Amino acid sequence: MNLWRETVLVAGKDLRIEARSRVTLQQVLPFGLIVLLLFAFALDPDRGVLKRVAPGLFWVTVLLAALLAVSRAFSIEADNGARDGLRLSGLDGPALFLGKAAAIAVQLLALEVVLALTVVVLYGIELDTLFPLVLATLAATVGVAATGTLYGVLAAGLRVRETLVPLLLLPVVAPVLLGATRAWEAAIDGIPSDAWPWVALLGVFALLYTGIGMLAFGPLLEEA
Amino acid sequence: MRLLKPQVSRVLGWLALVAVVVLALFGLWGAPPDAVQSDAQRLMYVHVPSAWIAYLAFGVTALGSALWLWPRTRADVWDRLAGASAELGVIFTALTLALGSLWGRPVWGVWWAWDARLVTTAVLFFLYLGYLALRRIPTSPESRAKRCAIAALIAFVDVPIVHFSVNWWRTLHQQATVFNPELDAKIHGVMAFTLWFGVLTFTLVYLYLLDLRYRLLALDEDREERELRAAIAERVAAERPPTPTPTPADRAPGERAPAVPVVEVAPQ
Numbered sequence: 001m002n003l004w005r006e007t008v009l010v011a012g013k014d015l016r017i018e019a020r021s022r023v024t025l026q027q028v029l030p031f032g033l034i035v036l037l038l039f040a041f042a043l044d045p046d047r048g049v050l051k052r053v054a055p056g057l058f059w060v061t062v063l064l065a066a067l068l069a070v071s072r073a074f075s076i077e078a079d080n081g082a083r084d085g086l087r088l089s090g091l092d093g094p095a096l097f098l099g100k101a102a103a104i105a106v107q108l109l110a111l112e113v114v115l116a117l118t119v120v121v122l123y124g125i126e127l128d129t130l131f132p133l134v135l136a137t138l139a140a141t142v143g144v145a146a147t148g149t150l151y152g153v154l155a156a157g158l159r160v161r162e163t164l165v166p167l168l169l170l171p172v173v174a175p176v177l178l179g180a181t182r183a184w185e186a187a188i189d190g191i192p193s194d195a196w197p198w199v200a201l202l203g204v205f206a207l208l209y210t211g212i213g214m215l216a217f218g219p220l221l222e223e224a
Numbered sequence: 225m226r227l228l229k230p231q232v233s234r235v236l237g238w239l240a241l242v243a244v245v246v247l248a249l250f251g252l253w254g255a256p257p258d259a260v261q262s263d264a265q266r267l268m269y270v271h272v273p274s275a276w277i278a279y280l281a282f283g284v285t286a287l288g289s290a291l292w293l294w295p296r297t298r299a300d301v302w303d304r305l306a307g308a309s310a311e312l313g314v315i316f317t318a319l320t321l322a323l324g325s326l327w328g329r330p331v332w333g334v335w336w337a338w339d340a341r342l343v344t345t346a347v348l349f350f351l352y353l354g355y356l357a358l359r360r361i362p363t364s365p366e367s368r369a370k371r372c373a374i375a376a377l378i379a380f381v382d383v384p385i386v387h388f389s390v391n392w393w394r395t396l397h398q399q400a401t402v403f404n405p406e407l408d409a410k411i412h413g414v415m416a417f418t419l420w421f422g423v424l425t426f427t428l429v430y431l432y433l434l435d436l437r438y439r440l441l442a443l444d445e446d447r448e449e450r451e452l453r454a455a456i457a458e459r460v461a462a463e464r465p466p467t468p469t470p471t472p473a474d475r476a477p478g479e480r481a482p483a484v485p486v487v488e489v490a491p492q
Binding site: 147158160167170175178209212216220 | 347
C-alpha cells in the first residue's frame with residue numbers, strides 16, 4: 001500500500017468513528033458556540049469592541065476547540081488495546097500521522113465554517129475578501145492539526161495527557177493564532193496585500209510541522 | 225555520572241563566585257550612571273547576560289536532544305544534559321522577564337510592553353515550561369528521553385517562527401513607541417566592559433549550575449534504579465515459601481538444588 005492509500009485508510013477510520021459517535025458535532029461544536037457567546041458577554045457588544053476583535057476571538061475559539069478535538073482523536077485509541085492494533089497494523093508512521101492529522105483537520109474545518117458563520121451573524125462582521133481568508137484558514141488548520149497530532153501522540157498513554165497537551169500545544173501554535181488573526185483582519189479590512197505575508201507564514205508553519213510529524217510519529221507511537 | 229571532574233567543578237564554582245562579586249561591584253559602583261536612565265540602567269548588567277544565558281541554555285538543550293536522537297551518538301549523557309540545560313534556561317528566561325519588567329517600570333513607565341522581544345521571550349518561557357512538565361512525568365528512562373528529545377526539537381523549531389511572526393506583528397501595525405532613539409546613546413567604556421563582564425560571569429555561573437544539575441539528575445536516576453531493585457528484592461523475599469530450604473542431605477542423590485530467584489542488590 002502506498003502512502004496515500006494508507007493515509008486515506010487511517011483518516012477514514014477516524015472520521016467513521018466521528019460519524020458514528022458524533023462527539024465533535026454534539027460536544028465540541030456547541031462548546032465553540034458557547035465560547036463565542038461568552039465572549040460577547042465579556043466584551044459588551046454595544047461598545048463596538050466585539051466587531052474589531054472578532055478575528056482574534058474566532059481563532060482563540062478554534063484553538064480551544066482544537067484542544068478538545070486532539071484529545072478526542074487520541075482517546076478513541078486509548079481503550080481496548082486499539083493503539084496496539086495501530087502499532088501492529090503494519091501501516092507506516094508517516095501515513096498514520098497524515099491520516100490522523102487529516103481527520104482532525106477535516107473536523108476542524110467543518111467547525112470553523114459553522115463558527116465563522118456564527119461570528120458573522122452574532123458579531124456583525126462582513127467577510128468580503130474571501131480568497132486570502134480561505135487560504136489563511138486552510139493553512140492555519142493544517143498547522144494546528146499537525147502540531148496537535150504530534151503532541152497528541154507524544155502524550156498518548158500518559159496519565160496527565162489532558163492537562164499536558166494544552167500546555168505543550170498552545171505556546172507552539174502561538175504564531176498560528178497571530179498569523180491567522182492578522183490575515184483575517186487584513187481580509188476583513190479589504191487590504192488583501194497585508195494578508196499574504198501571514199498566509200505565507202502559516203503555510204511554512206504547516207509544511208514544517210507536517211514534515212516533523214511524519215518523521216516523529218512512528219517513533220513516538222512506539223513509546224505511547 | 226559527572227559532566228566535569230570534581231576539581232574542575234570546584235574551580236569553576238569559585239571563579240563564578242568571584243566573578244559575581246566583581247560584577248556586582250562594577251555594576252553598582254564601577255560603571256557610571258546612565259545619562260538618561262540614571263541608576264535603572266544598571267539592571268542591564270544582569271538583564272542582558274540572563275537573556276544570553278537563556279538562549280545559550282535552550283541551544284544546548286536542542287543540541288543535546290539532537291545528539292540523543294541521532295543513533296550513533298545516543299547516550300544518557302545527552303538526555304541529562306538537555307534536561308539540566310532546559311531547567312536553567314527556564315530559570316534564566318524568568319529572570320530575564322522579571323529584570324526587564326523591573327527596568328521597564330522606571331524607564332518606559334510600564335511593567336510590560338508588547339514589544340517583539342518581550343513577547344517572544346514570554347512564549348519561549350511557556351514553550352520550555354511545557355518541556356519541563358513533560359520531563360517530570362515518570363516513565364521508563366528510554367521512553368522519557370525519546371519523548372523529551374522530540375519535544376525539545378519541536379519547541380526549538382518554533383522559536384524562529386515565533387520571533388518572525390511577533391516581529392512582523394509589531395512592525396506591520398505600529399512602530400515601536402517605547403523605544404526612544406535617545407536610549408541608543410554611545411556607551412561608556414566602563415559600561416561596555418561591565419556588560420561584557422556580566423555575560424562572562426553568567427556563562428561561568430551557567431556552566432557551574434549545569435554541572436550541578438547534571439549530577440543531581442544522574443544521582444536521582446541512580447536512586448530510582450536502586451529503590452526499584454530493592455523493592456523487587458523485597459517482593460521476591462516475601463513470595464518465597466517460609467519453609468527452610470532443604471539441606472543437601474535431604475535431597476535424593478542426583479537431584480539438583482531448587483532454583484531460587486536471585487536478585488542482586490548493589491552495595492549502597
